[in-house]
Every structure is written in C-alpha cells, then in structure tokens.
Amino acid sequence: MRVPVATKSHQYEVVLGHDFLADAVKAFDDQLQKADKLIVFTDANVWVAQGDYFKANFPYNFEVFVLPGGEACKTFEQYNAAQTFLLEQKCSRKSFIFAFGGGAVGDLTGFVAATYMRGVPFIQIPTTILAHDSAVGGKTAINHPLGKNMIGAFYQPEGVIYDTVFTESLPEREVRSGTAEVIKHAMISNAAWLEELMAEETVIHFSTEELAKQLKKGIEVKAQIVAEDETEQSVRKFLNLGHTYGHAIEAAAGYGKVAHGEAVMIGLVYCLLLSERYGELNRNFTTAFLQFALKNGYPFEAVKEYSFEQLTEYLMKDKKAEYGILQFVLLEKIGKPFVRPIDLAECKEVDAEFRQLLAEVLV
Numbered sequence: 001m002r003v004p005v006a007t008k009s010h011q012y013e014v015v016l017g018h019d020f021l022a023d024a025v026k027a028f029d030d031q032l033q034k035a036d037k038l039i040v041f042t043d044a045n046v047w048v049a050q051g052d053y054f055k056a057n058f059p060y061n062f063e064v065f066v067l068p069g070g071e072a073c074k075t076f077e078q079y080n081a082a083q084t085f086l087l088e089q090k091c092s093r094k095s096f097i098f099a100f101g102g103g104a105v106g107d108l109t110g111f112v113a114a115t116y117m118r119g120v121p122f123i124q125i126p127t128t129i130l131a132h133d134s135a136v137g138g139k140t141a142i143n144h145p146l147g148k149n150m151i152g153a154f155y156q157p158e159g160v161i162y163d164t165v166f167t168e169s170l171p172e173r174e175v176r177s178g179t180a181e182v183i184k185h186a187m188i189s190n191a192a193w194l195e196e197l198m199a200e201e202t203v204i205h206f207s208t209e210e211l212a213k214q215l216k217k218g219i220e221v222k223a224q225i226v227a228e229d230e231t232e233q234s235v236r237k238f239l240n241l242g243h244t245y246g247h248a249i250e251a252a253a254g255y256g257k258v259a260h261g262e263a264v265m266i267g268l269v270y271c272l273l274l275s276e277r278y279g280e281l282n283r284n285f286t287t288a289f290l291q292f293a294l295k296n297g298y299p300f301e302a303v304k305e306y307s308f309e310q311l312t313e314y315l316m317k318d319k320k321a322e323y324g325i326l327q328f329v330l331l332e333k334i335g336k337p338f339v340r341p342i343d344l345a346e347c348k349e350v351d352a353e354f355r356q357l358l359a360e361v362l363v
C-alpha cells in the first residue's frame, strides 16, 4: 500500500507492507548508492526486539547509533550525543540517516537530520502503531523540562517505510498507546470510522490485515492535512486534538511515565467535554466514548494525581496558544474539528467536570 505525501516543501511516499523491508529499501537504491555513509538511529528496545530482522533485510553497510528507549531519547543530551556521533563518523551532506523506531526515535532523528550541517536526508522506518502519525508530516522535536516537543523543526523525510512485522513485538501498552492516535484521526475526519472502532470488541488486538487498513486510513488523514498546511498555520492544528491537555499530563508526570497515546486519550475525553459546550456533541456521547476507552484498558488514573493548578503551567505552554490565550481543537461533531480560544477559567470548570465524570464512572 502506498500513500503519497505532498507538502509544500517536499513530496514523498509512505509505503506500507508486511515483511517487505528489503524490497522497500531497494526503492531508494539510487540515492543510497550515492551516499557516502548510511547511519541508522534506533533505540535499545527496538534493536533487541527487531535488530536481527533489520540486519537480515537491510541490504547496505551502515553504522548504528543506539539511543535509550522511549522519551529518554528526546533530550538535549541525546541530541548532542547523536550529533557528536555523526561528526565522529565523518558524516557529510552526502550521508543518509534512517530513523528506525517509534515516535521518540523518529522525532529525535528528524531533528538531528534537520540540523546536522543544516540538513541531511533521512528516512523513517517506524516500528510502532503510534508512528503511523509521527513518521509522517515532518514534525521533529526534542522535549524541554518545561514543555513537550518545545525544540524542533518542520523537516520532511525522503520517505517512510512501514513494515508491520515490527509491530509484532510491541508490548500491549504500546499497542494501546499508538491506537489512540488512530482513534484521534477517526475523530477529526470520519464519524462512521469512529463508530466502527467504538463497536469493536477490542481495538488492541487487530489482525495484521486489519491493522494495516487502520494505519493506512490514519496516514491518509494525516497526509491530506499536512499537504494543505505543512507548518500548522490552519488545519494542521486539528491533528492536535487532545494534545493540549494530553501534553500537560505527560509533562507533569515526567516524560515517559504516561505514554503519549495514553495522555492523548485522556486529552480526547477532556476535549469532548469542552466540545459539548460549543457543538452537537453531548454528555451521552462523551460517557460512551469514555466507556469505550476504559473497555480497551486506557488508564485515566493520572488525572487524579495532578491538580488543575499543577497542569496549568504546562497547559499555558501549548504551542497553539496566542497572546497568552489557549486555543483548543474542539469538535462541532465527530469529523468536524474547529479551533477556539478558551480562557483558563473555563478550562478549570471543564477540568472539574472531567474529574467528576471520572469519579462517577470509575467506581
């Protein structure tokens, strides 16, 4: 399966298949033959779980740089270590970098590639379900202790090779986390799709074929949006549904404690509550969605661990905020997102409603 991505700055393809890494990499043969060095960035967990398959199917010589797993790789320290590695390897503008891992490796690698010698080409080889989102569209970043993804660049890859073999070694928690972004893509684009997902017995145990279909649908939504708005001036903000509250939870907890998709799911429920005030959605739907999330094992305990006041400093650093006012992505109805300024007093009211709803449902 192929999904073309045509942004203002760059055009490329996401190729999605099963057990096809060797063939998919060969499609880049011209560019790779001309490269003076191929570097693979990965993380320790991915390398242990999937390194053998990667080495057996990657048909070129390469040097590997192994990062710590998860959010621990999206730090200034790892950014610095990665740049040092490229310099020590005598990488040039003719070198080529591969991001082999989940969203964390992809975000770090993309930012390193964007800034090494002011830009070297890179290819995303995603290994998580979540990375159907992160590998596409060119948002790259590292975290700052004061806020999530604060230091980064828009920098598109040369291509995305998505071999679903890699997702087979994902722990269930990561399957769940990644599926939250599939659900987000459904919520911003297609009511029937969300209805189908909510009707599933479970969204955590899809077959390989069904998973590929869901990933493709998510990638198509993302590709269409970033083609229209690469740098988040307008419709790209819709991809941030659930992230204002979600990123605040992630940052307050300490990066990596609450997985990104878990935090996004919390943020999606918060946004449904807020959306009830401005569109067609109602409390019955929000409650049904929360039940669906709980049935699939999404954890909501983190909400109780932080007061609204503790979340406020992170909420206020949301990148969509303008002139000190938060801009929330809301839903007029499922499939119809819009952006609206919301003041802190209203955020606090909805936060209280959220905690009340959780108290009622989590008895």
Ligand SMILES: NC(=O)c1ccc[n+]([C@@H]2O[C@H](COP(=O)([O-])OP(=O)(O)OC[C@H]3O[C@@H](n4cnc5c(N)ncnc54)[C@H](O)[C@@H]3O)[C@@H](O)[C@H]2O)c1
Residues within 6 Å of the ligand: 043, 044, 045, 046, 049, 050, 069, 070, 071, 074, 101, 102, 103, 104, 105, 106, 107, 127, 128, 129, 130, 131, 133, 134, 135, 136, 137, 138, 139, 140, 149, 166, 167, 168, 169, 170, 171, 174, 177, 178, 181, 260, 261
């Ligand atoms: N750039 C974007 O547009 C974008 C979009 C969404 C999320 N993100 C970012 O992506 C990150 C989350 O990505 P993620 O959920 O993929 O997390 P991740 O990269 O941290 O991976 C999750 C965990 O699974 C392990 N892992 C990855 N692939 C594996 C595999 N195949 N088998 C076994 N273990 C594996 C990792 O080592 C890690 O411990 C966050 O930092 C988030 O901010 C970026």
Ligand SMILES: O=C(O)C(=O)C[C@@H](O)[C@H](O)[C@H](O)COP(=O)(O)O
Residues within 6 Å of the ligand: 133, 137, 139, 148, 149, 181, 232, 236, 237, 239, 240, 243, 319
């Ligand atoms: O691609 C986008 O645009 C997104 O917002 C996708 C999000 O799922 C992703 O988590 C992104 O990294 C969040 O971006 P940020 O600008 O809020 O840090």
Ligand SMILES: [Zn+2]
Residues within 6 Å of the ligand: 133, 181, 243, 260, 264
């Ligand atoms: Zn996200």
